[in-house]
Amino acid sequence: MITITDVHKQFNTLHVLKGISLSVEKGKVVVIIGPSGSGKTTLLRCLNALEIPTSGSVQIGDVKLDFSKKVERTSIPKLRKQTGMVFQNYNLFPHMTAVENVMEGPVTVKKVDKEKARAKAAALLSKVGLGDKLDHYPAQLSGGQQQRVGIARALAMDPQVMLFDEPTSALDPELVGEVLKVMKELAQEGMTMIVVTHEMGFAREVADEVIFMDQGFIVERDTPSNLFAQPREERTRQFLQHLK
Amino acid sequence: MVPSQKYQRNGLVQMSLSSFFENPERLNRWMDIAQSSFLPLLKGALLYSLTIAIASFFIGLIIAVLTALARLSGIKPLIAIARVYVSIIRGTPLLVQLFIIFYGLPSIGLMIDPIPSAIIGFSLSVGAYSSEVVRAAILSIHKGQWEAAYSVGMTYWQALRRVVLPQAARVSIPPLSNSFISLVKDTSLASVVLVPEMFRKAQEVVAATYEPLLVYVEAALIYWMICFVLSIIQDRIENKLDRYV
Ligand SMILES: Nc1ncnc2c1ncn2[C@@H]1O[C@H](COP(=O)(O)OP(=O)(O)OP(=O)(O)O)[C@@H](O)[C@H]1O
Numbered sequence: 001m002i003t004i005t006d007v008h009k010q011f012n013t014l015h016v017l018k019g020i021s022l023s024v025e026k027g028k029v030v031v032i033i034g035p036s037g038s039g040k041t042t043l044l045r046c047l048n049a050l051e052i053p054t055s056g057s058v059q060i061g062d063v064k065l066d067f068s069k070k071v072e073r074t075s076i077p078k079l080r081k082q083t084g085m086v087f088q089n090y091n092l093f094p095h096m097t098a099v100e101n102v103m104e105g106p107v108t109v110k111k112v113d114k115e116k117a118r119a120k121a122a123a124l125l126s127k128v129g130l131g132d133k134l135d136h137y138p139a140q141l142s143g144g145q146q147q148r149v150g151i152a153r154a155l156a157m158d159p160q161v162m163l164f165d166e167p168t169s170a171l172d173p174e175l176v177g178e179v180l181k182v183m184k185e186l187a188q189e190g191m192t193m194i195v196v197t198h199e200m201g202f203a204r205e206v207a208d209e210v211i212f213m214d215q216g217f218i219v220e221r222d223t224p225s226n227l228f229a230q231p232r233e234e235r236t237r238q239f240l241q242h243l244k
Numbered sequence: 245m246v247p248s249q250k251y252q253r254n255g256l257v258q259m260s261l262s263s264f265f266e267n268p269e270r271l272n273r274w275m276d277i278a279q280s281s282f283l284p285l286l287k288g289a290l291l292y293s294l295t296i297a298i299a300s301f302f303i304g305l306i307i308a309v310l311t312a313l314a315r316l317s318g319i320k321p322l323i324a325i326a327r328v329y330v331s332i333i334r335g336t337p338l339l340v341q342l343f344i345i346f347y348g349l350p351s352i353g354l355m356i357d358p359i360p361s362a363i364i365g366f367s368l369s370v371g372a373y374s375s376e377v378v379r380a381a382i383l384s385i386h387k388g389q390w391e392a393a394y395s396v397g398m399t400y401w402q403a404l405r406r407v408v409l410p411q412a413a414r415v416s417i418p419p420l421s422n423s424f425i426s427l428v429k430d431t432s433l434a435s436v437v438l439v440p441e442m443f444r445k446a447q448e449v450v451a452a453t454y455e456p457l458l459v460y461v462e463a464a465l466i467y468w469m470i471c472f473v474l475s476i477i478q479d480r481i482e483n484k485l486d487r488y489v
């Protein structure tokens with residue numbers, strides 16, 4: 001489903017990703033953990049070309065972009081259509097209601113008929129528990145509700161893969177659960193997901209695999225039970241120790 | 245041909261303040277002139293001043309958005325063109341620009357009628373001044389909004405049109421509505437390119453009646469009235485937009 005090959009990313013002199021290779025099968029949930037600045041966000045953003053990797057290739061579904069060569073302009077939106085992204089700060093469109101936020105992608109990008117798009121958006125919002133908030137503006141919603149709209153907005157494009165960048169870090173503790181619950185349900189339905197998070201409980205319970213990143217490298221990847229119980233690498237051990 | 249402007253100060257009926265108020269005939273005459281000139285002046289204001297202001301403002305806004313986008317494009321020639329345009333317009337008086345368009349361009353065979361001349365001049369002016377407002381407004385929109393738009397597969401133009409500009413518009417409505425009100429007042433400059441707008445009408449009435457104080461104050465009051473109504477509309481719009489953002 002996803003194959004990343006030797007992805008490098010440099011910001012001027014700062015070498016943030018130093019050759020990341022990774023493949024994720026359809027329906028798997030991969031959780032990425034690691035210290036601040038290790039490149040987790042950058043890696044996710046390289047997957048939907050919000051950052052253009054300096055070199056390496058990214059393949060999602062049947063769209064493959066090789067960034068070592070010159071990338072065609074038209075192929076970037078194609079890659080983005082394969083992925084749905086959920087942001088730490090939600091990034092909802094503040095001038096649109098919840099349902100308008102969700103139908104915006106299908107209507108503008110896929111030229112779906114408005115009424116059809118609205119019906120689908122309403123269904124998605126019901127699915128994330130916001131069936132009664134369709135006409136609320138983001139400013140009228142709690143953080144947890146906004147993030148669930150964010151998830152629905154990403155799902156509306158029928159992505160092959162969902163990318164989550166610390167979806168619960170901006171939330172008050174009592175609102176974290178409602179977002180994680182939606183994510184768990186998605187995982188159970190077989191959605192392929194890559195999740196950057198500090199929620200170790202979520203990782204333990206939902207992830208098929210946990211990846212530990214540090215200083216632009218994938219240091220270690222394993223099942224959650226193995227990685228949390230008996231990390232092979234010293235750096236992983238230190239990081240996990242630090243969390244407790 | 246030079247406009248027949250009579251900024252005449254001699255030959256007026258000169259009179260001391262006290263004798264003015266002791267002269268009921270003069271007062272009656274004022275009432276008559278005020279009455280008979282009010283409708284023509286108002287007509288000049290609504291038909292020309294306001295219409296020219298509205299047309300110029302919309303054309304100007306389109307120019308402003310394009311100029312702002314050029315400035316933000318990162319493409320050097322575009323940035324340079326936009327900069328030169330803004331610099332020229334801001335660095336020269338509007339009155340001089342209007343003269344160049346109306347009296348200057350015919351020398352190279354470009355005869356433009358009074359109203360189009362005025363609209364061109366005012367649009368270019370609005371475009372330059374507002375481009376800075378629009379640019380600042382676009383820059384004020386959080387980068388995450390672009391990214392969210394891109395992440396659902398939008399192109400640059402889709403993200404701009406559907407996500408960024410609507411929000412930038414909200415940010416720029418207060419400063420832009422101020423410029424619109426200024427523009428309504430600036431349309432009085434169109435009198436020099438022979439547009440029969442309110443101020444030119446007022447000059448005509450003065451030429452016929454030799455009552456400049458009365459007529460110009462009357463014109464001033466009409467401008468004030470219009471701008472007062474506009475500022476009420478401005479407040480309404482701002483309150484409405486503030487509601488959810
Ligand atoms: N656009 C950018 N320009 C320059 N440097 C950047 C840019 N984006 C990220 N960086 C740098 O790249 C490094 C990795 O950043 P990244 O956001 O990927 O880390 P992260 O693992 O997500 O950290 P955190 O846990 O704090 O979110 C950091 O040093 C960051 O300052």
Ligand SMILES: [Mg+2]
Nearest residue numbers: 040041042165
């Ligand atoms: Mg991050």
